[in-house]
Amino acid sequence: MLKGRHLIDPMDFTTSELDEIFSLAEKIIEDEGRFKDACRGKLLATLFYEPSTRTRFSFEAAMLRLGGSVIGFSEPNSSSVAKGESIRDTIRTISCYADIAVMRHPKEGAPKLASMYSSIPVINAGDGGHQHPTQTLTDLLTIKCLKGQFSNLTIGLCGDLKFGRTVHSLIKATSRYENNRFVLISPKELRVPDYIRKEVLDKNNIQYVEVERLEDVIGELDILYMTRIQRERFFNEEEYLRLKDSYILDMDKVNRAKEDMIIMHPLPRVNEIDYEVDEDKRACYFKQAKYGMYVRMALIMKLLGVEENA
Amino acid sequence: MLNIDSIKNGIVIDHIKAGLGIHIFKYLGLDRADYNVALIKNAESNKLGRKDIIKIENIIELNYDVLGLIDSNITINIIEDEVITKKIKLNLPEEVVNIIKCKNPRCVTSIEPNIKHIFYLVDKQKGEYRCLYCDEAYSNMEV
Numbered sequence: 028m029l030k031g032r033h034l035i036d037p038m039d040f041t042t043s044e045l046d047e048i049f050s051l052a053e054k055i056i057e058d059e060g061r062f063k064d065a066c067r068g069k070l071l072a073t074l075f076y077e078p079s080t081r082t083r084f085s086f087e088a089a090m091l092r093l094g095g096s097v098i099g100f101s102e103p104n105s106s107s108v109a110k111g112e113s114i115r116d117t118i119r120t121i122s123c124y125a126d127i128a129v130m131r132h133p134k135e136g137a138p139k140l141a142s143m144y145s146s147i148p149v150i151n152a153g154d155g156g157h158q159h160p161t162q163t164l165t166d167l168l169t170i171k172c173l174k175g176q177f178s179n180l181t182i183g184l185c186g187d188l189k190f191g192r193t194v195h196s197l198i199k200a201t202s203r204y205e206n207n208r209f210v211l212i213s214p215k216e217l218r219v220p221d222y223i224r225k226e227v228l229d230k231n232n233i234q235y236v237e238v239e240r241l242e243d244v245i246g247e248l249d250i251l252y253m254t255r256i257q258r259e260r261f262f263n264e265e266e267y268l269r270l271k272d273s274y275i276l277d278m279d280k281v282n283r284a285k286e287d288m289i290i291m292h293p294l295p296r297v298n299e300i301d302y303e304v305d306e307d308k309r310a311c312y313f314k315q316a317k318y319g320m321y322v323r324m325a326l327i328m329k330l331l332g333v334e335e336n337a
Numbered sequence: 338m339l340n341i342d343s344i345k346n347g348i349v350i351d352h353i354k355a356g357l358g359i360h361i362f363k364y365l366g367l368d369r370a371d372y373n374v375a376l377i378k379n380a381e382s383n384k385l386g387r388k389d390i391i392k393i394e395n396i397i398e399l400n401y402d403v404l405g406l407i408d409s410n411i412t413i414n415i416i417e418d419e420v421i422t423k424k425i426k427l428n429l430p431e432e433v434v435n436i437i438k439c440k441n442p443r444c445v446t447s448i449e450p451n452i453k454h455i456f457y458l459v460d461k462q463k464g465e466y467r468c469l470y471c472d473e474a475y476s477n478m479e480v
């Protein structure tokens with residue numbers, strides 16, 4: 028049962044609970060009109076303690092497309108939060124008005140704290156560098172819809188694999204399915220942290236390789252997940268100059284990839300994917316944003332426990 | 338070596354890692370005790386080289402849970418009529434509230450007023466705990 032639950036960590040739900048969400052999302056994609064009143068009379072509160080227009084729009088669009096309504100704030104300065112109200116008091120008050128809440132907060136664990144004092148479901152929309160579970164749901168629905176399955180895939184992750192939380196969550200989430208193989212592409216200094224290697228990959232006997240250059244491995248991949256590397260993350264200038272082009276996806280590299288490889292990116296991008304790639308059929312990052320809205324629609328419906336059959 | 342007479346009835350907290358004795362002493366509130374207590378620092382030990390020991394006269398009931406968190410090698414002997422009648426094995430509590438403070442400056446505990454600092458046990462062998470809010474790791478070897 029997902030009704031009344033919170034979503035704080037990407038691993039909060041079992042794979043079969045996730046399947047429930049994804050199959051509802053697929054029904055919505057198939058016939059969105061059927062769901063236009065699914066959340067009529069329901070109120071979503073968006074509590075954004077730091078601005079994140081993209082994520083907030085995705086949630087608000089999801090609720091509005093289900094016929095529900097939205098209240099909230101998009102930066103703390105404009106609200107009672109500015110007067111120093113505690114998170115506990117805020118969520119207790121919001122619980123009186125709204126049916127479900129979405130929280131983004133710069134401090135790690137803030138949505139978890141809110142969930143402990145909330146009488147309505149709380150969704151974590153990003154808490155500092157900690158968790159961003161609806162990004163993971165977005166990534167998974169994208170894979171499901173475009174690859175048809177979560178298993179037997181060679182998944183390439185490219186860029187900053189050390190600090191990228193979306194990458195860590197995606198590795199954990201896809202490690203729960205059978206026979207996936209990871210190709211981890213990054214400078215040596217920005218490889219995945221030890222705990223991912225030991226507690227996720229090695230522990231589950233998952234095959235993986237760690238390489239430095241995207242062009243060497245792109246031909247093997249079913250999925251290429253791109254992330255940005257900030258220049259200052261490079262160990263030194265020499266390394267940066269030697270490797271920087273390896274982490275920028277252009278048509279030269281895409282041409283070496285499988286015809287049905289999909290290119291994903293959590294957005295926003297800076298320069299890690301050349302604009303010329305956008306026109307290639309393998310570029311899926313804008314579709315991914317759309318799946319993000321659909322998966323949030325399904326998530327909201329499941330947590331509210333509203334009837335599927337309108 | 339300083340010699341402290343063995344006690345007739347009470348508790349001996351032994352094999353405390355040298356230097357931690359004072360913390361445990363304070364944690365158990367023994368610095369304010371009105372009964373007979375002794376803290377022995379840097380005693381010789383075959384196992385540890387140097388160790389601390391705490392002896393408490395006549396008191397049997399104490400909350401030991403947290404001691405395992407501080408140092409899981411600690412042994413607790415209950416003494417009655419000058420003989421050890423019970424050795425207590427320390428168990429790491431599943432959850433500890435307001436004992437460890439989260440050190441992660443990005444954690445919500447750093448801004449929310451009067452918040453409970455809650456850590457939960459993730460690895461019994463390693464004595465590893467994590468902050469309930471931000472997952473910051475804490476190992477009981479770190480005290």
Ligand SMILES: [Zn+2]
Binds near residue numbers: 136441469470471
């Ligand atoms: Zn913390």
